[in-house]
Amino acid sequence: MSLLVIEGLTLESSGQNLVSNLSLAVGPGARLGLIGESGSGKSLTALAAIGLLPPDISVKGSVRLDGKEVVGAREEELVPLRGAVAATVFQEPLTALDPLMKVGRQVAEPLVRRYRREGRALDRKAVAREVRSLLERVSLPDIDRIMNAYPYEISGGQRQRVAIAMALACRPKLLIADEPTTALDVTTQAEILELLSDLVRENGMALLFISHDLPVVARVVEEVAVLRRGELVEQGPVKTVFSAPSHDYTKTLVSAAAAFDQALEPIR
Amino acid sequence: MSLISFDAVSFGYSSQQQVLHDVSFKIEAGVNVGLVGESGSGKSTILKLLLGLARPSSGAIRFGNEALEPGNRDFMRRYRRAVQAVFQDPYSSLDPRQKVEAIIAEPLRALGISGPRRPAIEAALRDVGLPTDAISRYPHEFSGGQRQRIAIARAIVARPQLILADEAVSALDLSTRIRIVELVRDLSKAMAILFVSHDLGVVASLCEEIIILERGRIVESGRTSEILARPQHPYTQKLLASVPRMPVP
Numbered sequence: 001m002s003l004l005v006i007e008g009l010t011l012e013s014s015g016q017n018l019v020s021n022l023s024l025a026v027g028p029g030a031r032l033g034l035i036g037e038s039g040s041g042k043s044l045t046a047l048a049a050i051g052l053l054p055p056d057i058s059v060k061g062s063v064r065l066d067g068k069e070v071v072g073a074r075e076e077e078l079v080p081l082r083g084a085v086a087a088t089v090f091q092e093p094l095t096a097l098d099p100l101m102k103v104g105r106q107v108a109e110p111l112v113r114r115y116r117r118e119g120r121a122l123d124r125k126a127v128a129r130e131v132r133s134l135l136e137r138v139s140l141p142d143i144d145r146i147m148n149a150y151p152y153e154i155s156g157g158q159r160q161r162v163a164i165a166m167a168l169a170c171r172p173k174l175l176i177a178d179e180p181t182t183a184l185d186v187t188t189q190a191e192i193l194e195l196l197s198d199l200v201r202e203n204g205m206a207l208l209f210i211s212h213d214l215p216v217v218a219r220v221v222e223e224v225a226v227l228r229r230g231e232l233v234e235q236g237p238v239k240t241v242f243s244a245p246s247h248d249y250t251k252t253l254v255s256a257a258a259a260f261d262q263a264l265e266p267i268r
Numbered sequence: 269m270s271l272i273s274f275d276a277v278s279f280g281y282s283s284q285q286q287v288l289h290d291v292s293f294k295i296e297a298g299v300n301v302g303l304v305g306e307s308g309s310g311k312s313t314i315l316k317l318l319l320g321l322a323r324p325s326s327g328a329i330r331f332g333n334e335a336l337e338p339g340n341r342d343f344m345r346r347y348r349r350a351v352q353a354v355f356q357d358p359y360s361s362l363d364p365r366q367k368v369e370a371i372i373a374e375p376l377r378a379l380g381i382s383g384p385r386r387p388a389i390e391a392a393l394r395d396v397g398l399p400t401d402a403i404s405r406y407p408h409e410f411s412g413g414q415r416q417r418i419a420i421a422r423a424i425v426a427r428p429q430l431i432l433a434d435e436a437v438s439a440l441d442l443s444t445r446i447r448i449v450e451l452v453r454d455l456s457k458a459m460a461i462l463f464v465s466h467d468l469g470v471v472a473s474l475c476e477e478i479i480i481l482e483r484g485r486i487v488e489s490g491r492t493s494e495i496l497a498r499p500q501h502p503y504t505q506k507l508l509a510s511v512p513r514m515p516v517p
Contacts, residue, residue, distance in 0.1 A: 037443065156307075185306035185307055185466065186306060186466060186511060187506055187507060187510045189510065189512070190511075193512070212441065212442065213442075214442070215514050216512045218512070218514060239515055239517060242515055242517070243517030253443060256442045257442060257514055258514055260446075260470060261469060261513055262473075263469055264469055264496060264508075265496075266493050266494075
């Protein structure tokens with residue numbers, strides 16, 4: 001059974017369709033990339049998947065997370081799904097982290113929630129140990145300093161690693177990453193992409209990776225879906241879609257990305 | 269004689285905090301140069317110095333054979349006529365209360381360039397691929413890519429020798445970005461571009477020469493094709509290896 005099943009999803013705001021009749025599925029351990037330009041509805045789709053859509057958007061269709069309907073569900077029904085089934089990493093780690101909370105406590109928060117969910121005793125030392133090991137797993141240096149630092153005291157790449165550690169703390173079955181490297185430098189981006197692929201593989205997590213950047217998506221997923229103005233125009237394995245796109249819009253995107261890529265050809 | 273030369277330029281906001289160290293490079297007429305670096309590399313500081321918004325702590329910047337003198341109005345008028353800029357965000361770089369005509373005419377007005385303005389504005393609009401009836405409209409009526417075309421029209425209306433492009437396509441969607449890059453490539457037949465960007469693919473497709481900056485220092489510079497093929501400095505090697513590539517079919 002698929003972890004995330006979106007069926008006939010239509011999102012509408014003031015008479016305008018932001019997403020139209022979208023259907024997607026992500027199975028356990030699968031890695032799907034959602035590609036689109038601005039206004040394609042890719043981020044709204046991510047928010048819809050975890051039931052975090054703004055209230056002024058009307059929703060039709062169905063979104064099931066691990067078999068449970070998200071559309072129309074009450075907040076109390078959604079809370080247990082978030083983290084346990086799906087955790088999200090957003091684009092801007094500075095706004096995703098609480099500016100007034102030290103990193104260590106911030107990572108401990110979802111961890112404590114998981115301990116409660118699993119009915120485990122809340123042992124402070126055990127929590128601290130696991131926070132430390134999570135920060136180690138996302139390859140953060142100087143963990144004593146970072147645990148005691150506020151988000152503004154660490155770099156952008158380090159903040160994104162913290163956000164990933166928080167998502168991992170939930171042990172989700174599905175990780176949703178919405179442009180997780182767009183705000184980062186190229187060298188940092190390469191490290192975070194590698195980290196994400198490793199973690200997803202090691203933990204057998206499924207991944208829904210949202211991005212406008214074709215080569216970035218190609219680095220982490222095996223299948224892509226292309227969105228344009230809220231409509232799914234094409235879906236298939238990365239290699240097929242990027243080498244032989246069938247829809248005109250995908251062709252435009254692929255040929256633009258290939259042109260910039262070609263300019264770098266002396267590297268190869 | 270070079271159009272612009274940086275000779276051992278250093279800059280710091282305070283004596284403890286040096287952000288540019290001993291930076292030297294030249295921009296020749298008609299040659300596109302890419303200035304590449306990550307955050308904190310000093311790209312924006314170099315642009316600030318080139319725009320005359322800051323002065324070097326040491327070293328010299330020259331325009332032709334004259335020293336860059338931000339305080340000298342006569343000099344700055346000549347300099348701005350020759351050196352214009354296009355910025356990253358076309359939503360904040362165009363005055364929302366002015367019509368396109370006034371926006372594009374701005375350098376002609378500010379630089380006191382005489383002669384009829386309308387033909388110059390219409391020519392600039394044609395050069396950037398916008399219809400001439402755009403003249404009587406406001407920025408909000410245009411998409412991001414079209415706005416960037418307006419910003420470019422404003423930069424070229426006084427027929428400068430050099431355009432400073434600060435991440436000028438980074439905010440644009442891929443399908444728009446490729447068209448603006450093509451436009452800039454066409455325009456650069458008549459002028460040089462200093463293209464400041466973190467995006468190596470864009471820089472490589474536009475610039476014959478490239479300068480790689482890391483933490484305020486030039487680590488490597490030269491012909492783009494050579495640096496891509498044989499990067500010498502470890503940082504350049506790391507940077508190139510980090511660029512995500514399209515999968516090989």
